[in-house]
Amino acid sequence: MNSSRPVTIKDIARRFRCSPSTVSRALNDHPAINEDTRKNIQEYAKEVGYQRNEVSLSLLNKKTASLGVVVPTISNYYETAVIEGLHTVLQPMGYTLNICVTNESYLLEKESLSKLLSNRTEGIFLSVSQETYDAGYYEHLESVIQRKTPLIFIDREYEDFETSRATVDDYHGAFAAVEHLITIGYKQIAHLKGPNGLTVSEQRFKGYVDCLKKYNMPVREELIINTNFNVESAIMPTKRLLDIDSPPDAIFGVNDQVAIGAMRVAKDKGLRIPQDIGLVGFDNSPISAYTYPSLTTVHRPGRKIGMEASRLFLNQLNGSEDFAPEHIVLPSELVIRESSLRI
Amino acid sequence: MNSSRPVTIKDIARRFRCSPSTVSRALNDHPAINEDTRKNIQEYAKEVGYQRNEVSLSLLNKKTASLGVVVPTISNYYETAVIEGLHTVLQPMGYTLNICVTNESYLLEKESLSKLLSNRTEGIFLSVSQETYDAGYYEHLESVIQRKTPLIFIDREYEDFETSRATVDDYHGAFAAVEHLITIGYKQIAHLKGPNGLTVSEQRFKGYVDCLKKYNMPVREELIINTNFNVESAIMPTKRLLDIDSPPDAIFGVNDQVAIGAMRVAKDKGLRIPQDIGLVGFDNSPISAYTYPSLTTVHRPGRKIGMEASRLFLNQLNGSEDFAPEHIVLPSELVIRESSLRI
DNA sequence: ATATTGAATGCAAACGTTTGAAAAAATTTC
DNA sequence: GAAATTTTTTCAAACGTTTGCATTCAATAT
Missing domain, CATH: 1.10.260.40 (lambda repressor-like DNA-binding domains)
Structure with missing residues (x-):
């Protein structure tokens, strides 16, 4: 009372x-x-x-029914879609998700993991931060592995770790996007590349390069500029692209945000899309279908990745001693819309 | 070993x-x-x-350092911004955020709260689901209050609860948006209203109506149509709006997504923006600055809301016996861009 | 030599719950 | 009415950690 x-x-x-x-x-x-x-x-x-009091039960049974999700950001559509996917599968099973945002910082990532382990989290979904990736740090992962806490990589992967992973086939998605542009008849295809070093950026970049090569088209250094993953970061690079002597007649952006930034700059310059310049993004974010013109993009199944990652976790949890980690690669899918459909 | x-x-x-x-x-x-x-x-x-083992410590000290965040969705920009704001303040203090997504369902909300209480969460940030709100349910909140677990409402509020809240001043934001359209010279302003019953929808709607009244403009029933908060849901309603006998010359959308949907439909119909039709959204989502034309909108400080909500929580936690709940209302701010700037 | 101090360590209880085994209580059987 | 059986309840330990108080042991003071 x-x-x-x-x-x-x-x-x-x-x-x-x-x-x-x-x-x-x-x-x-x-x-x-x-x-x-x-x-x-x-x-x-x-x-x-x-x-x-579930806390006392957790102590007694050594089961916390809580899972860690460690991601660099939650402000992009894709990341939240992944989290939704995790949620969809795991919330009904009684799991609680502890979301940790690292802001691409190694230190925060390390601390987050350590905290999750201290809290006896039963599994960790990790998309490593850029800093971690760049520096090639991995010691902070050792303790997770050593504890045999299931660790599932999402998207950004570590080649040398024997863990389950769920990634999207960025390479072939990018390849298909560029191939599509070539088929339509675009000749000078630029690429707004994401930050160097990240698998996502590099795989898409590789798809871009390999496709050009396959069609015997030159890979022009000056048509490749780095951006981040937001709209803003595409503005200056696109302006630069359009100002060079023999400017591109198409741009493949590392994601939709970047492509939308490019779209805006192109329009401001009076270019017609797709007649004067073709545009392709990546993600198939909800907005991409409703830009004007609508944006050709590559569908990236975030929700599905989340659900697959959950499955991988559950497999490992119920798995036998000699459980072998799985590596799921979901196909990405070209979604052709107006921004690349030059007749 | x-x-x-x-x-x-x-x-x-x-x-x-x-x-x-x-x-x-x-x-x-x-x-x-x-x-x-x-x-x-x-x-x-x-x-x-x-x-x-932090679990044992939690049991011993009756402190879990974990907080619940219960939201209807995490797929909108605004919601993730709020969560980021919470994170920014609370993660450095050692708190862990347990994110629960209710998908606007009362049952899920009830279960989430019950789970959080069982886990001895030290505070709960809640944006009530639409279903809960519609039905006027509140019993599931009683146990939270009874436990004296700090409960902070975000955005969607319950008038009759003596709890802290952080909301955005939707009313005046909407008012300013419509006033702006009127000042520019638009005469027939339609409103794509959000789902009935939600504070967010209703407050913006009220701002719209009151502003029209202030300027002695008729409130035409047929210019008000319900949508959800996504782009898709704006398509049909906008088509209907533009097909009526004396169509609107401006549309105020309940959020940016809806406004962008309307923009797309208007363009498809060959209307020029802002000459033939003016558009205003709400949220100031990152994309709104880069649509073509860029979208006039009302800034909704999601990050700040998250940070303020954190502050409210901390106040209550450290507060004395006779702690009085606070109700923070952050101002929204009109951001004028191209989509409404008819010369 | 004995009392006094101080440093270093151990004991036991506590947090809230579950669970196998033992005990107690109630019921049945002869 | 006692023995056997069944039903119901209690005991005690466990999960991992902290902490006030007691204890041990050595060193110093008398």
């Missing part, structure tokens, strides 16, 4: 002048408990709003 | 033939511990990768 201290089993036991064991069993419908006792206790428990 | 069971203080104690107390004190740099003992124990602990 007065205090806010949660009601415990002991409190109830005192009230009924019985032992905590009896209360516990009554609440859990244990058959050995007298029907009346059970009913009384259950009623009383409901009345006073008893709620089991 | 063989097992994956985490090393405990007892393990270390056994190794050094001392008591767990000594190990605990050594690890915590307790002054009463012999220097050598301390060093040896600390070294060994590091060597075997000892990591304190």
